[in-house]
Amino acid sequence: MNYEGRLNPTVRDIRPSGIRKFFDIVSEMPDAISLGVGEPDFPTPWGIRDYSIKMTQKGYTQYTSNRGLLELRREIAEYLESRFNISYSPETEVLVTVGASEAIDLALRCIVVPGDEVLVPDPAYVSYQPNVQLVGGVCKPVTMKMEDDFRMRADVLEAAITEKSKALILPYPNNPTGAIMGKEDLEKIAEVVRKHDLFVISDEIYGELTYGQDHVSFASLPGMRERTVVVSGFSKAFSMTGWRLGYAAAPKEISDLLFKVHQYTIMCAPSLSQHAGYFALKSGKADGYQSVLDMKKEYDMRRRLLVSEFNKMGLTCFEPKGAFYVFPRVKSTGMGGNEFAEKLLYSKKVAVVPGDAFGESGTDFIRCSYAASMKALETALTRIRDFIGG
Amino acid sequence: MKKLHLDILKILKDDSRTTAARIAVMLGKAEAEIAAAIAAMEENGTLLKYTTVIDEEMLGQDNVQALIEVRVSPMYSHGFDAIAGDLTAFDEVKSLYLMSGGYDLAVFIEGKSLREVAMFVSEKLSVMDKVLSTATHFILKKYKVEGVACCRGSSDKRLVIQP
Numbered sequence: 182m183n184y185e186g187r188l189n190p191t192v193r194d195i196r197p198s199g200i201r202k203f204f205d206i207v208s209e210m211p212d213a214i215s216l217g218v219g220e221p222d223f224p225t226p227w228g229i230r231d232y233s234i235k236m237t238q239k240g241y242t243q244y245t246s247n248r249g250l251l252e253l254r255r256e257i258a259e260y261l262e263s264r265f266n267i268s269y270s271p272e273t274e275v276l277v278t279v280g281a282s283e284a285i286d287l288a289l290r291c292i293v294v295p296g297d298e299v300l301v302p303d304p305a306y307v308s309y310q311p312n313v314q315l316v317g318g319v320c321k322p323v324t325m326k327m328e329d330d331f332r333m334r335a336d337v338l339e340a341a342i343t344e345k346s347k348a349l350i351l352p353y354p355n356n357p358t359g360a361i362m363g364k365e366d367l368e369k370i371a372e373v374v375r376k377h378d379l380f381v382i383s384d385e386i387y388g389e390l391t392y393g394q395d396h397v398s399f400a401s402l403p404g405m406r407e408r409t410v411v412v413s414g415f416s417k418a419f420s421m422t423g424w425r426l427g428y429a430a431a432p433k434e435i436s437d438l439l440f441k442v443h444q445y446t447i448m449c450a451p452s453l454s455q456h457a458g459y460f461a462l463k464s465g466k467a468d469g470y471q472s473v474l475d476m477k478k479e480y481d482m483r484r485r486l487l488v489s490e491f492n493k494m495g496l497t498c499f500e501p502k503g504a505f506y507v508f509p510r511v512k513s514t515g516m517g518g519n520e521f522a523e524k525l526l527y528s529k530k531v532a533v534v535p536g537d538a539f540g541e542s543g544t545d546f547i548r549c550s551y552a553a554s555m556k557a558l559e560t561a562l563t564r565i566r567d568f569i570g571g
Numbered sequence: 572m573k574k575l576h577l578d579i580l581k582i583l584k585d586d587s588r589t590t591a592a593r594i595a596v597m598l599g600k601a602e603a604e605i606a607a608a609i610a611a612m613e614e615n616g617t618l619l620k621y622t623t624v625i626d627e628e629m630l631g632q633d634n635v636q637a638l639i640e641v642r643v644s645p646m647y648s649h650g651f652d653a654i655a656g657d658l659t660a661f662d663e664v665k666s667l668y669l670m671s672g673g674y675d676l677a678v679f680i681e682g683k684s685l686r687e688v689a690m691f692v693s694e695k696l697s698v699m700d701k702v703l704s705t706a707t708h709f710i711l712k713k714y715k716v717e718g719v720a721c722c723r724g725s726s727d728k729r730l731v732i733q734p
Contacts, residue, residue, distance in 0.1 A: 204732040219733035307734040356734075482582070482597035489596045532732060555585065 195311045199538030206526060213530040214561045216549040219356065220422040221505070223479075225457075226472040229419065232460040233453050241456055247444045249277025249428070250455045256462035257428050263466075265388065265398040267411065269430040276439050277450045277458075281386045281414040281427035283443070286312055288382045288410040288429060289348075291438040293318040297347035302333060303540035304508075306356045306384070313350075321346065324542050327510060330499050331360035335369035342377050349374060351399055352384035354391055357539045357548035358508040359484075359501025364397045371402045381409040386427070387504040389418035389473050392481050394502065400430075407432055410439070415454075417504075418473050419461045424454040480505050483551035483558055490562045491549075494569055505552045508536065512545040514569060522547055529564040575600070576608055576617070583609075587621040624717045636665075636681045637688050639696065640674040640706040651675060654701050663691050674706070685709070 200217070207213050224230075248254065254271035261267050269275050278284040285308065293299060295317030301309045303322035310320045323341050325331045333351070351370070353362045362370070374381055383399040400409040414427025427450075429439050449455075465473065484501065491498040491509040498509035511521040518536040525531050534550075536543025551558060578598055582589050591609060595602040612618040627634065641658075645651050651669055658664055658678060666679040678696070682688040688707070697705050713721050 198734065200732050200734055204730070207731040213731070215731045217732040218729050220729055222727070222729070485596050485599055486593070534732065534734075538734070 191314060191317070195314055198307055200307070200534055203522065203526070203532060203534065207532045210526075210530055210532075213526065213532050214553070214557050214564070215532040216551075216553060216558075216561055217532045217534045218550050218552050220552060221417060221420040221476065222552045222554065223420045223476050225420045225424070226461075228464055228472075229421070229457050229461050233457040236456040237453055241452055243452060245449045245452050245455055247449050248275070248440060249450060250452075250459060253277060253455050253459040253462075254428075256459055256466075257430070259466070260462050261398075261411070261430060265385075265396065265401060267398050267400045267406065267430070269411075270433070273433045274430060274436045276429045276431075276436055276443060277455060278414075278427045278429055278443065279447055279450050280416065280425045281384065281412045282308065283447065283450075284410070284412040284414070284427050284429035284439075285309070285350075285382060285384060286315075287439040287442050288412065288431075288435075289313060289316045289318065290442055291435060292348050292380045292382070292410075294347070296345065298343060298345040300338065300341055300346060300349040300379075302350065302352060302355070304331075304357055304536060304543035304546075305350070305352055305539055307539060309350050309352070318347070319345070322540060322542075323349075325358070325360070326542070327497070327499050327508075327546075331355060331358035331501075331508065332362050332366050333370055335373050338370060338373050342373070342379075346377060346379060348380040348382060350382045350384065352386075353399075354385075354387035354396065354503025356387070356504055357506050357534070357536065357543065357546075359504045359506040360499075361391055361394070361396070361501075361503035363394065364402075367397055367399055367402055371399070371405050374408065375404055379408065381405065383409050383411050385411060385413045387417050388413060389470075390477060390480065390505060391503045392477070392484060396503070410435060415458050415461060419458075419465075420476070421454070421457065421461070424451070424457055426450055426454040426458045480551060483553075483555060486555075486558060487549060487551055487562070490566075494566050496569070505550055507549050507551065508543075508546050509549065510546050517544050518547045519544075525565065525568050529568045531561045531564045531568075572617075573608075575604075576612060579605060579608055580612070580618075583618070583621070587623075624719050626716075626721045627713070628721065634681055634683060635685050635688050636679065636710040638708045638710065639678040639680060639692060640708070641676040641678055641696070642703040642705075643675050644701045644703055645675075646701065654699065657699060658696075661691075661695065663688075663695075 254275040257275050258269050258271040289312050293316045297318050298321045299313045299318045300323050301320045303324050313320050321341050323338050388396040400406045400411050410429055410431040412429055415421040487507045488498050488500050495513050496509040496511055498507055501507055511518055522533050522535040534548040536546030582594050591606040592602050595605045643654050646653050658667055663680045664678055665681050668677045670677050692705055692707055
């Protein structure tokens with residue numbers, strides 16, 4: 182079979198993941214401590230698992246409505262309204278997806294026409310750029326800096342915009358930096374978005390994980406709802422990563438298109454996951470989202486520990502107020518993030534993710550996840566301290 | 572009990588070696604405030620002891636541990652406290668709880684041998700005033716102690732590196 186020149190060059194030309202190499206190495210080191218895990222270290226709360234087991238036993242394994250179980254969509258709509266002050270019709274504006282990942286893909290497919298420019302933060306989650314490329318879009322990086330606490334600046338965004346700019350991906354709280362954007366920060370971005378009539382894909386998957394201040398949804402700002410697809414899900418807040426359950430909330434005009442693609446490519450999100458998600462929101466509403474609060478409290482302690490310790494050992498680390506990552510700069514060691522991560526792994530068996538896996542702006546940084554036990558974090562910190570000191 | 576005290580206790584329960592300085596960082600408080608709170612809890616008896624959780628199978632010793640269900644006749648105006656006080660005094664008694672249900676006191680004891688435990692029950696416990704009956708159950712294997720699984724090996728099922 183002659184593959185050369187016959188398979189899709191768009192896919193072929195997508196850059197391989199920068200973390201793949203590390204994954205392969207760390208996988209061969211069973212005693213390495215990994216601070217490179219991008220999912221919670223808490224299991225899905227037992228009540229959710231138990232409910233799903235019961236629904237499995239009762240045989241709720243059929244396809245659901247393409248848009249997702251109506252009772253789940255109602256809970257999602259109510260959750261978004263009560264938690265983040267954004268209002269969507271569960272019947273026509275909420276779509277249940279296979280993780281937030283599918284929602285991002287759908288949003289790009291429905292908004293981007295080949296040749297459109299999509300403004301993508303740098304550094305940011307590894308999937309945005311490939312997703313933009315897959316729909317024929319052109320990525321325009323919007324650089325973020327530690328000096329700004331990795332918040333997106335309106336003037337930097339403005340400078341990246343051209344007549345071909347169509348959409349902005351706005352992921353806050355942010356992976357890999359842990360940065361958040363407060364209301365005032367977002368309002369400045371909203372001015373630019375309004376001025377250039379951009380669409381916004383607001384990835385709010387870490388919206389429950391903020392420390393010291395509440396998350397503000399971009400769609401809650403005046404004039405932004407009509408142009409924003411809010412993407413979120415159950416992975417981080419409810420520790421339901423493997424359940425693959427997310428959602429897109431958008432005005433009907435956009436949601437109808439998202440639905441069309443979803444209907445033909447996915448049919449529906451996994452039915453048992455949907456039932457589990459319904460229980461997660463319903464029970465969370467009843468107990469004040471206690472499982473989320475407990476998890477957040479634990480993360481907060483770990484966050485403070487890492488920020489303090491990294492700064493003490495000379496790796497300047499701004500204080501992130503979201504997600505479960507810290508993003509210290511390793512330049513003071515004379516190494517870039519890639520070299521630092523590789524040498525640390527081989528000499529001390531501690532795995533971190535090089536910052537440049539998330540974009541060029543991350544070159545001098547490493548991403549450390551604190552979705553790990555306090556014991557693992559303390560051991561890793563001791564080894565990193567030794568590595569730097571040695 | 573203040574929220575701060577509860578937060579401190581939760582950390583110490585997980586690792587009692589955690590210093591006041593470290594707890595201060597984790598909770599975003601001043602070290603002096605944490606140290607004072609810990610001292611107050613030691614003073615008022617909230618914090619009774621700093622200890623360890625050990626997987627005793629790793630020690631290779633033949634110590635015997637047992638749970639003894641004890642039914643007693645409580646004393647008028649003293650309830651169960653008097654007999655509980657007497658039982659607490661025995662070194663062999665490691666834990667003692669007043670229980671609801673089919674018996675009154677759960678007594679956890681430890682001895683060097685089965686015979687030693689049996690002798691404790693027959694010569695010291697059963698003969699005590701107000702003890703109506705005892706039922707001894709020997710602990711054969713511990714799977715989880717104080718929230719910690721005793722088996723070795725990582726239970727982390729996550730992929731080692733993820734974006």
